[in-house]
Every structure is written in structure tokens, then in C-alpha cells.
Amino acid sequence: MALPTLAVHKFASCDGCQLSLLDLEDELLAVAGVVQIANFMEASREVLPPPYDVTLIEGSVTTAHDAERIKQIREETGVLITIGACATAGGIQALRNWKDVDDFTRYVYAHPAYIDTLQMSTPISDHVAVDFELRGCPVSKYQLLEVLVAFLQGRRPNIPTYSVCVECKLKGNPCVMVAQGTPCLGPVTQAGCNALCPTYDRGCFGCFGPMESPNTGSLADRWKEMGASERDLVDAFRSFNAWSDAFREESDRQQASIEIGGVR
């Protein structure tokens, strides 16, 4: 029986999420034994013709060319899975979405006319139907393996949507907000990193994006009681998952509050 085929494509991103596949040092050759790697340019010169059974997409859409390319890729694949904060939420480059991208271009490049870019950096799901979104900046390689295996087995991936707080409790970490007074996004951020930052005496900064039904307003109030300003909150919610609905809305609320005169 022919092996199921796997394609991996890159849009605007750092390569880190597709690198997670190659970082599965102990499992990589086993994975290559159960799927046919059919189109994965970072790893292989060989490209087999479409269609593909499963396609992984890293990166966000930032050019007109890429907005067309993703439609073509969607037509050529059975299952389409987006991996990482860029593909699922627009990535750090979505900070342009609040600015005039022409100003950005002029700042970085001497000849802005040479640069082809869209005003917005948007997630893949704004352009085509997506079968599963795997969060993280970067994704957890073990969650990536779980998602791949689940789709190969025809079952739902076991990816929790609860908060980082649950992981801290499971690990026995003292709460960095309570014990150290360190502002932390863990209460509103989806698990997946195994509570990495609190384990290293640092507050969570939201790599995995909003958890299911986050109460961002309540967390923002608590941060302010601890001395954070609205501007601090805008910065915190506007990072790698800035364009996710919950983080975008909370950052806009804090920004509006600054603009009407800093009501605390």
C-alpha cells in the first residue's frame, strides 16, 4: 500500500515551526517510514506531484502572490493543518496591521517601490478552509507529532485548550504572579509549552495565544493592580499572537483607554 503523502509549505515566518519536524531527532526517521515526504523544500530537493494527503503550513499571508498560492495549495491537499503563531494568528509581523505599512517599508528599505507587500499580515484561515490549527511560537514538536499521528489514524488530535495555569499546577510551580509579583499571561494563554516561563522564574508572554474563553479583561485589571500601565498591557497582548481575536480585542481596549485620557 502506498504511504500517505506529506507536504510542508512556508509563508512569512522564521522557519522554526517546520524546523520542529527536523528537531524530532529520535522520531524523524520513523516518521519518514510511515509517510512519504512529498514536498518539503527545507529538507529535500525531491518534489512529488500533488495531490497530497496532509499539508502543513507555516507562516502568514503578507503578499498578493501568497494569497493566491495558498488557494492553490488548498486545492492540492486532503487535510490542511496550520502550524505556529504566524499561520494561526498572523505572527509578530501582524504588528504592521495597526500601522501604515508604507511607513514600515520606507523605514527598512531605501527603494520602497521594489517591495511587494500587503497592508495586513493575516492567518491562513482568513484565506482558505483549515482542518486544524496548531498553536505556538514555536509549536511544540510533540504536539506536532500528536497532530500528524492523529490525522494519519483518522482521529481527533489530543491538544488541550486549557490555560498555562493548569500546566503550572501539574508541575507544582509556585505561581509567579502570587509568589513573586511577576505579571504573567498564563491565565489567558493556551497550554502547550509545559509552563516554560514560570518554570524559569519568568512570566508567560503568550506564545501559544489565547486559551478557550479567556478572561483577558480580568487579567488586565489584576496587572494594573500590580502596577502595569495600559501601554504595558498593549505591548503584552500585541506580540506573537497579536492578531488573534481575544488578544487583539484586549489590546484595542487598552489602547482606547490610553487615547481617551488614561482612565484606570
Added chain:
Amino acid sequence: MTNAREISVEYLARVEGEGSMRVEVVDDHIEHVEFSIFEPPRFFEAFLRGRPHTDAPDITARICGICPIAYQMSSVHAMEDAFGVTVGGPLRELRRLIYCGEWIESHALHIYLLHAPDFLGYQSGIHMAADHRDVVERGLRLKKAGNAIVGLLGGREIHPINVKVGGFYRTPTKAELETLVPELEWAKEAAIETIRFVSGFTFPEADMDFEFVSLSHPDEYPFNEGRIISNRGLDISVAEFNETFVEEHVERSNALHSRIRERGAYHVGPLARYSLNFDKLTPLAQNLAREAGLERVCMNPFKSIVVRSVETLYAVEEALRIIDEYEPPAAPAVPYTVKEGEGHGATEAPRGLLYHRYRVHDDGRIADAQIVPPTAQNQLTIESDLRYVLERHLDLPDEELAWVLEQSIRNYDPCISCATHFLDLTVDRG
């Protein structure tokens, strides 16, 4: 009648990111050579403006998933320069240690999965594993040993979370670091085997006339500190970077091209570091380099795979030394006072010199940022290598010619995500 051939490879494989190459040949005359980067721009330097300076290591790490430590190191050193703070002692050693981890994982990835398949005629490391499983498994395990250092010190391998301006959020105990030792002892032997393995490859002849540029430090093989020197007499402080190097924006590339003022193309990366700092390698690494047939200066870019292997051995030995001598610091970070100012940082990413410059407001927010990644600096040199290789291989059939040209680009382990990113390979024999 003119003889016009056209070869087109639309997307260069086994590099990090997306770019293109176009070559025109008419009657065995090279009309045009162009290495282009179409990676969509992400505007890091623009959106860093106004962000807290403490964001720089976390945000700039996202420029590159393969070398995030390089971005974290250049950014924190630039910020510390702006604030006039020096990080010494065990914290400085830990920064060298985490960089050793990145060199090991990045070099092992490139040697085994991206570059060796060119020399052995395979489409990928996975194809290679069908015939050489033990070799590929050794490469993956070596890569994992490097990632284990980054994972322990940084929290995770890609986009580590533990590096900050002034030091770290949390420093390891001696016992935690010592858990790395047994695998690093294995990695030392594996790195030696790697040098012997790759030195047996057949290398295309090439004797270039590079201007090599790298950091140089009086006491050590360079990672985070030193003066910027070259084999043509350049010797400047990091702060003088912009007086010597210029960045140009050309139409064919979303990455800025770097040149040395008045002289032109230069070469950064393992070949440059090795050739300018051979005497700072450990005696074992020097001996293995000689055994592998390398001179003290290497001008054949196809042999960069051997030099990467020598540097991998050095990084493993250096990691073992640091762990052996480690005494935990009193505090995980050095305190500093935020003030208005400008700072420069340059460190040696696996692919070469990575320069950052920031201006910071008195409230600690970033006023201005400049980032010059190694692949942008190597773009002109990559083009001149393509021309050199093309001239000497015009008799090859198209498919083989395309492959050797791709290979000569992969000699640089180009990180196009860093430079911006997108590689399309077209040979137009016009």
C-alpha cells in the same frame, strides 16, 4: 548561430527560507548571474521601534528559527553596550555555552541533513538514510546533543525564553549542567568521526580570493566579543561597523546587500572565522583540521562542510570546559540602569557575523533598530562564487550544472529567513 541554453530550478531546496537564482549563458559566455531573495519582508526593524528594550531578545529571535540564540546574543550585547553594563564571570561563560549549543545543532543539521546529500548524490538526508542510516542517526544525535544545551539553558530549542538583558532569568545549578556531560563526551567522539567522514568527500576545485571578516578576540575563538577584523587589514571596534560596511537595496532582493566601502564583497561564516582564528581552536580541533587536509586558511567554499565539522568539535570541547569550570553566579542577571543612548552588538551566528544597533529612549523604549544578518552580508560573495563555479562547469549537462550551482549556494548555509527569505533557482542559457 548562437547556442542558448536554459535551466530552471524554481525553488532552491535544503536552505532555510525562500530565494531564487538566475543565470544566463550565451555561447559559453556568462551574460548574467543573480542570486535573489523573495522572502516576504517582515519589517522587524520597523516594529521594534517603540517596544520596550527588554523585548529585543524575544522579538528578534523570531527572525530565525534555526539561530535564535545569535539574535538574542547580539541584541542583549547591544543593549548592554547602550547602558554601559558589562556581563562577566559565570554569566558570560553561560552565554558562550548556550552559543556552543546553537553552533552544534545548527552545524549538525547543515552537515548531515542539508549539505552532505550534495556530496553523496542524494535528494535529502532522509533519502541518504536509506543507504547510510548509521551516519544520519549519528548526525541527528549530534544535533540533539547541541539542542540539549540550548534546551537546558534556554528552556526550549527554538525561541528559547531564558535570555535577557543583563544575563538570564534563571541560571542552572552545577548538577543540572553536569547532566549534559555524558552525551557531550559521546558528541566529542561523534564530532571527530564527522570530520573524518566529510573530509573523505570529493570537493570541486576552487581557490577563491575572499576577504574574510569575523570577530577576533585575544584569548578565545569568537562568539560574543571581539574586534571585527579581516585578512586585508580591517581591524575595527563593533561600534565602527557602519563606517566600514554599507548596505544597499537592489531591486532583485528583499534583503539588503552589504559591501565593504570602496572594496566590495566580503565573506562571513565558518570559513572566515576558521581562517582568521585558527590559533584559537583547541589543539585537538587544530590536529583534526590538519588531518582532514585543511590549511590554516581555507579558500575553497565547498570545504565549508569540513570547517563546520571542525567548529562542531571545538564547540563540544568548549561546552565541556565551561561545564567543568562552572560555579553558579550570585544572581542570574547583572542589574543596570536604563538611560538614553546607542549600543552596538556583534556576535558570531553559525552562519557568520550578526550585527545589531539600537538607539534607546530614556524610558527604555527602542527609538531605532538596525540588524545586519550574515546571509545579507554574503549575498554578493554567493553571486561571485556562482560565476566562478559556472565558468568551470559549463560543459556539464543542465541538471548536473543546476545541482553544482545549488550546492555552491548551500556552501553558505544561507538563512534566507534572516536575510528576508525565498530562493528560486533559474539558469537561463538565453
